[in-house]
Amino acid sequence: MSASSATGTSETSATSRRRCRSASLRNYVRWRPTSTDELSKAEAKVLDVVTTPFTTFGIQTPYGKLWTLKTEREFTGSIKPTPLVLLHGMGAGIGIWVMNLDGLSKDREVYAVDLLGFGRSSRPNFPDTVEGVEEQYVACLETWRKEVGLEKFILLGHSFGGYLSSCYALKHPQNISHLILADPWGFSIRPGRFLYLY
Numbered sequence: 375m376s377a378s379s380a381t382g383t384s385e386t387s388a389t390s391r392r393r394c395r396s397a398s399l400r401n402y403v404r405w406r407p408t409s410t411d412e413l414s415k416a417e418a419k420v421l422d423v424v425t426t427p428f429t430t431f432g433i434q435t436p437y438g439k440l441w442t443l444k445t446e447r448e449f450t451g452s453i454k455p456t457p458l459v460l461l462h463g464m465g466a467g468i469g470i471w472v473m474n475l476d477g478l479s480k481d482r483e484v485y486a487v488d489l490l491g492f493g494r495s496s497r498p499n500f501p502d503t504v505e506g507v508e509e510q511y512v513a514c515l516e517t518w519r520k521e522v523g524l525e526k527f528i529l530l531g532h533s534f535g536g537y538l539s540s541c542y543a544l545k546h547p548q549n550i551s552h553l554i555l556a557d558p559w560g561f562s563i564r565p566g567r568f569l570y571l572y
């Protein structure tokens with residue numbers, strides 16, 4: 375057997391193995407439709423580690439429903455502590471906060487919100503511009519705040535939630551007592567070349 379044919383066989387086998395792994399990975403990670411019932415069951419399993427009493431509910435806004443978790447605490451004293459609102463990052467939901475909810479809610483009410491398009495919140499159509507998307511998220515959060523009955527609150531946003539928290543705070547600073555940004559990021563304007571690459 376010549377060196378070139380041996381090399382060709384080896385490369386063919388390696389290429390074949392990569393194709394098999396790639397095909398099986400594609401079958402594993404592709405979108406799998408689910409139901410609201412399955413999503414509800416999965417959320418219940420994730421939230422099972424939270425020992426602080428809480429309720430979950432949807433708040434309707436003009437852009438769709440925002441799914442919300444609220445910890446239930448009884449406070450003694452004349453001054454009620456400022457509530458804390460948690461906004462998750464990209465690809466997450468209220469479940470990202472499960473290991474923090476007990477600690478954060480020891481001395482105040484905590485609200486964790488599934489942003490539009492995530493978790494158990496609605497999946498609306500978003501505008502085509504960055505500015506339009508920002509405006510939609512901020513208007514949705516402001517409607518949510520009014521419906522929940524919050525006046526001033528501490529806003530903590532992680533990643534994409536940090537970006538949206540900044541957008542909200544710039545538009546409605548009178549509602550924010552403290553702004554906490556945990557690894558915030560956002561979107562820049564998409565370069566024209568991007569359209570041709572993808």
